Amino acid sequence: MRLELRAVTKHFGSLAANKNVDLVVEPGQIHGLLGENGAGKTTLMNVLYGMITPDSGQILINDGVVIIRDPRTPLPKESAWCTSTHAYPGLHGRRQHHPR
Ligand SMILES: Nc1ncnc2c1ncn2[C@@H]1O[C@H](COP(=O)(O)OP(=O)(O)OP(=O)(O)O)[C@@H](O)[C@H]1O
């Protein structure tokens, strides 16, 4: 599955939680989203699974624009986005995906 975000923007009032976020995840890739507290990571993941509706921007799956209206919107079954930093207890950041 190929995922692409184009200029995804989400404001809470006057605060821009996500501002023109562009991202491409090619098939088979695994990405970690890192950033300081309040950078907008959770907001972006909430947009991706339909918990939050972005103000503007596009989400494309396999090069087609998708409208993710709510968390029940069907997505390709090979996709997974995880907002937890505790998938493996005691491991953080990059090591989440390279447990020894
Ligand atoms: N429901 C909301 N209402 C108002 N402001 C919000 C809401 N959700 C997030 N924000 C604000 O949007 C900005 C981004 O928050 P977000 O939770 O996406 O950041 P984060 O990168 O996940 O931070 P953390 O590392 O602390 O989890 C912050 O300034 C936050 O206070």
Ligand SMILES: [Mg+2]
């Ligand atoms: Mg967060």
